[in-house]
Amino acid sequence: MPATISRRLLGRAVAARLTGVTNATGYYGQIGARNGLDPTVAAPADPPAKSPTDPRAAAYFIVSPGAGAPGGEDSLDETVVDLDWPVQITAAGGDTDDVLALVDRIDALLYRWAPATTNGVICGPLRTPPGYSPLLIPDDGQNPRRFFVPLQYQLTAHT
Numbered sequence: 001m002p003a004t005i006s007r008r009l010l011g012r013a014v015a016a017r018l019t020g021v022t023n024a025t026g027y028y029g030q031i032g033a034r035n036g037l038d039p040t041v042a043a044p045a046d047p048p049a050k051s052p053t054d055p056r057a058a059a060y061f062i063v064s065p066g067a068g069a070p071g072g073e074d075s076l077d078e079t080v081v082d083l084d085w086p087v088q089i090t091a092a093g094g095d096t097d098d099v100l101a102l103v104d105r106i107d108a109l110l111y112r113w114a115p116a117t118t119n120g121v122i123c124g125p126l127r128t129p130p131g132y133s134p135l136l137i138p139d140d141g142q143n144p145r146r147f148f149v150p151l152q153y154q155l156t157a158h159t
Helices: 007-020 096-110
Strands: 025-028 049-051 054-057 060-065 082-093 137-139 146-158
Touching: 007 025, 007 060, 007 082, 007 096, 007 146, 054 082, 082 096, 096 146
Parallel strands: 025 060
Antiparallel strands: 049 054, 060 082, 082 146, 137 146
16 A cells, blocks of 8 residues: 655645745734644734834735645556645735745745655655646725735655
8 A cells, every 4th residue: 555645744845844934923823823844833913013103004924725635547456546636825915015025035945846755655846736826815894904825836846
C-alpha cells in the first residue's frame, strides 16, 4: 500500500514557510484563527491598524490550503500515488502599495519552492496555475476600505 499524502502537512509546511514574511500578520484558514501560522502563538482577532493615526488595516494574509485531487494516472502496480494540491494565499491590507509589496514578499518565498520530502512523499515546486493573473479587488464592506488579491499556487506530490 502506498504512503498517504497528508494535505494537512502540506498546508502546515506552506504556513511555516510564510512565517518568514515580514511586516504582515499571517492567519491560517481565517482571520482570528486561534493558531495563526504558528500553533504556539495566538493570532490577533482582527488585522491591526497601520498606525495609531492611520486606521486602515496593516498588511495581512490568510493561508487557505486546498483538498486537491488525484493527479494523472496511478501506476499499474498501484504503488505510486499522485496528488495535485492547490493552496490560496489571500494578501490584503488597507493600502494598494502595501498589498502589492506583500505579494512580492509572499511570492519570493513560495514561487518554485518545494516542501521537504517526508514520509516517502516527494513534492514538486509550487507554481501558479497556467494563465492565472489576479487583480487587486476592493473590499467596500470594510470601513475603512481594504484591498485583497487571491494568490493561487499548486504543486504535485507523489509517493
